[in-house]
Amino acid sequence: MKSLDIHSNIHDYKVFFHENLDFIGKLVEQSNRIFVMDRNIYNLYARYFERIDLNDIFLLDATEENKTLKSVEQIYAFLATKDSKRNTTLVSIGGGITQDITGFATSTVYRGIRWIFIPTTFLSQADSCIGSKTSLNFENYKNIIGGFYPPHEIYVAPEFLNTLSEKDYYSGIGEVIKFALLKEEPRKNYSELIEKIDNLKQRKNILNTIHETMEIKSAYIKIDEFDTGKRNLFNYGHCFGHALENSSHYEVPHGIAVTIGMIYANIVSLGRGLVSRHIFDLLNNDLLLPSVFMKLEATCFDFDILLNSMKNDKKRVGANLTIIIPSSDNIEAIKVDDLSEGEFGRCLDLLLDTLGLKS
Amino acid sequence: MKSLDIHSNIHDYKVFFHENLDFIGKLVEQSNRIFVMDRNIYNLYARYFERIDLNDIFLLDATEENKTLKSVEQIYAFLATKDSKRNTTLVSIGGGITQDITGFATSTVYRGIRWIFIPTTFLSQADSCIGSKTSLNFENYKNIIGGFYPPHEIYVAPEFLNTLSEKDYYSGIGEVIKFALLKEEPRKNYSELIEKIDNLKQRKNILNTIHETMEIKSAYIKIDEFDTGKRNLFNYGHCFGHALENSSHYEVPHGIAVTIGMIYANIVSLGRGLVSRHIFDLLNNDLLLPSVFMKLEATCFDFDILLNSMKNDKKRVGANLTIIIPSSDNIEAIKVDDLSEGEFGRCLDLLLDTLGLKS
Numbered sequence: 233m234k235s236l237d238i239h240s241n242i243h244d245y246k247v248f249f250h251e252n253l254d255f256i257g258k259l260v261e262q263s264n265r266i267f268v269m270d271r272n273i274y275n276l277y278a279r280y281f282e283r284i285d286l287n288d289i290f291l292l293d294a295t296e297e298n299k300t301l302k303s304v305e306q307i308y309a310f311l312a313t314k315d316s317k318r319n320t321t322l323v324s325i326g327g328g329i330t331q332d333i334t335g336f337a338t339s340t341v342y343r344g345i346r347w348i349f350i351p352t353t354f355l356s357q358a359d360s361c362i363g364s365k366t367s368l369n370f371e372n373y374k375n376i377i378g379g380f381y382p383p384h385e386i387y388v389a390p391e392f393l394n395t396l397s398e399k400d401y402y403s404g405i406g407e408v409i410k411f412a413l414l415k416e417e418p419r420k421n422y423s424e425l426i427e428k429i430d431n432l433k434q435r436k437n438i439l440n441t442i443h444e445t446m447e448i449k450s451a452y453i454k455i456d457e458f459d460t461g462k463r464n465l466f467n468y469g470h471c472f473g474h475a476l477e478n479s480s481h482y483e484v485p486h487g488i489a490v491t492i493g494m495i496y497a498n499i500v501s502l503g504r505g506l507v508s509r510h511i512f513d514l515l516n517n518d519l520l521l522p523s524v525f526m527k528l529e530a531t532c533f534d535f536d537i538l539l540n541s542m543k544n545d546k547k548r549v550g551a552n553l554t555i556i557i558p559s560s561d562n563i564e565a566i567k568v569d570d571l572s573e574g575e576f577g578r579c580l581d582l583l584l585d586t587l588g589l590k591s
Numbered sequence: 592m593k594s595l596d597i598h599s600n601i602h603d604y605k606v607f608f609h610e611n612l613d614f615i616g617k618l619v620e621q622s623n624r625i626f627v628m629d630r631n632i633y634n635l636y637a638r639y640f641e642r643i644d645l646n647d648i649f650l651l652d653a654t655e656e657n658k659t660l661k662s663v664e665q666i667y668a669f670l671a672t673k674d675s676k677r678n679t680t681l682v683s684i685g686g687g688i689t690q691d692i693t694g695f696a697t698s699t700v701y702r703g704i705r706w707i708f709i710p711t712t713f714l715s716q717a718d719s720c721i722g723s724k725t726s727l728n729f730e731n732y733k734n735i736i737g738g739f740y741p742p743h744e745i746y747v748a749p750e751f752l753n754t755l756s757e758k759d760y761y762s763g764i765g766e767v768i769k770f771a772l773l774k775e776e777p778r779k780n781y782s783e784l785i786e787k788i789d790n791l792k793q794r795k796n797i798l799n800t801i802h803e804t805m806e807i808k809s810a811y812i813k814i815d816e817f818d819t820g821k822r823n824l825f826n827y828g829h830c831f832g833h834a835l836e837n838s839s840h841y842e843v844p845h846g847i848a849v850t851i852g853m854i855y856a857n858i859v860s861l862g863r864g865l866v867s868r869h870i871f872d873l874l875n876n877d878l879l880l881p882s883v884f885m886k887l888e889a890t891c892f893d894f895d896i897l898l899n900s901m902k903n904d905k906k907r908v909g910a911n912l913t914i915i916i917p918s919s920d921n922i923e924a925i926k927v928d929d930l931s932e933g934e935f936g937r938c939l940d941l942l943l944d945t946l947g948l949k950s
């Protein structure tokens with residue numbers, strides 16, 4: 233069985249990789265554990281949870297609307313009824329929303345209790361489960377509440393991906409590509425990466441690919457867990473990607489928005505003469521465009537909403553826009569703060585052309 | 592000007608010591624700062640805050656009832672109206688309750704914003720302002736919510752203690768004695784300590800004494816910030832002290848309850864033959880008893896409530912009670928988990944006798 237040790241300033245932790253779901257039986261046997269699960273996962277995998285007392289299971293409706301302190305308070309109340317108090321282990325099972333709610337709850341009750349997380353979506357398995365971040369919405373503000381608290385143990389089982397929708401499965405691939413491109417090594421082997429992504433599309437070699445992705449991410453976390461420097465390169469594809477999520481009213485899922493955001497960032501980079509035409513074509517045409525697994529509508533790209541979202545990016549520092557772009561053919565990402573509205577618009581035109589959405 | 596550097600796993604920070612309140616002027620001039628203040632402090636020291644736009648001040652009614660997520664959410668809402676977002680510096684001014692509410696808020700908004708804390712009570716200046724802990728009440732559960740997040744800068748000015756009630760001033764002395772006794776050195780100089788406490792009673796040498804107290808505390812925090820080992824010795828005087836706070840319905844303030852808790856712990860230690868009669872008399876009769884600055888009623892010591900509170904101590908692990916006691920004449924504190932109900936009752940009798948409350 234593969235595993236990965238991750239260093240954190242809060243507490244070190246470990247990721248275990250499993251080919252099947254038999255490990256759940258062992259977790260059920262632990263003492264002082266309670267479960268918080270995405271209701272859908274509970275229904276889909278009920279047979280694995282038969283031996284758990286229903287009083288020890290809290291079911292979450294894991295929607296964006298419920299990603300609030302109110303859900304966290306319901307978990308506090310559930311925990312407060314248990315005898316074990318600070319000796320409690322909370323086992324949470326679900327995707328990113330379940331992770332955000334239970335991560336915030338476990339980090340803030342009894343000054344931090346033991347937390348085991350079992351991510352069930354591709355995005356949460358390959359990306360969000362490590363890195364310590366928790367996020368909650370507050371009133372109309374998305375993700376403004378949250379802190380840093382990693383699980384103590386993470387169990388990754390691609391078996392869960394079998395019940396994921398096509399759209400959600402493909403959404404995970406965007407972040408896998410991003411981390412592969414951010415990997416720091418003398419030369420990137422793009423043809424190997426294209427083959428790896430092809431395998432993922434055919435649902436092959438998922439476990440190993442997730443393991444590799446985490447290794448790349450954990451190297452960055454090790455030096456900048458609290459996101460004060462180098463970790464902001466994780467936002468490659470995200471500056472435009474978040475704007476597109478807004479502009480499409482979340483019709484374009486996160487991972488696919490990130491893929492399109494990387495295409496956009498590469499267009500900016502090509503325009504500035506940083507990346508060569510050869511590598512640009514390889515990345516955008518051979519790797520990224522084939523990974524946009526959905527039919528896009530031109531209406532998803534509203535100039536005003538896109539521009540306004542870019543302006544509201546919390547990484548923005550000056551009068552112009554901020555974006556992470558490749559600085560060379562080796563995709564050494566850099567943050568630039570001088571994207572003018574004019575350049576933004578010209579690159580958007582080129583993007584729509586690339587996506588075949590030019591009217 | 593004295594200062595003290597403190598290492599934390601979250602972020603290193605610095606304590607500045609000031610003889611007067613002129614430093615407030617400099618804080619007011621900083622950009623992107625907002626203030627959260629105990630309403631009483633604002634009223635008492637209004638002249639120092641005249642130059643602050645009222646829209647940049649949030650006034651707290653710093654009561655135990657308000658030490659909840661609701662107050663924290665009011666601060667989130669206040670912060671969300673500001674342009675500066677994650678560049679905001681929150682300056683909070685008040686005692687332990689103000690610290691708890693603003694520490695939780697700053698640690699959980701935008702994944703942690705810059706926080707400057709100005710403690711205004713003796714307890715918060717000498718003890719709680721360092722050490723990173725935040726605590727909130729939830730429903731009927733006291734202090735079950737909270738985490739670890741230190742301020743980025745702390746400004747300690749004993750000038751604020753001039754407007755503190757006698758009872759609250761003396762309450763701070765208990766924790767000063769505790770840390771002096773926990774100081775790790777070959778031999779403790781008890782007569783020097785007794786003199787130091789005498790000076791404090793006469794409001795002399797406060798700033799230096801707070802500085803020394805923090806140096807002792809910070810040495811422990813350095814090795815056990817997250818309270819998984821040695822830091823639990825800070826609970827010397829607290830196991831019985833918390834029980835007494837409950838039993839007296841908070842008539843006995845925290846620091847005085849801790850002083851009485853240390854007297855109680857020493858009685859247990861003497862009974863077990865760990866501390867000698869000579870040192871016991873020196874500690875209990877010459878140092879601690881004269882530091883119980885209030886008239887006590889026998890009704891504050893309800894056997895059932897005291898026992899029940901000791902049973903609910905979150906440090907308790909087995910069937911018996913847990914207490915921190917001196918293991919030798921050098922007051923090397925140790926945690927013992929084998930205090931039976933019988934021994935608890937016998938020592939309580941001896942305590943009441945010591946306090947002159949034996950009926």
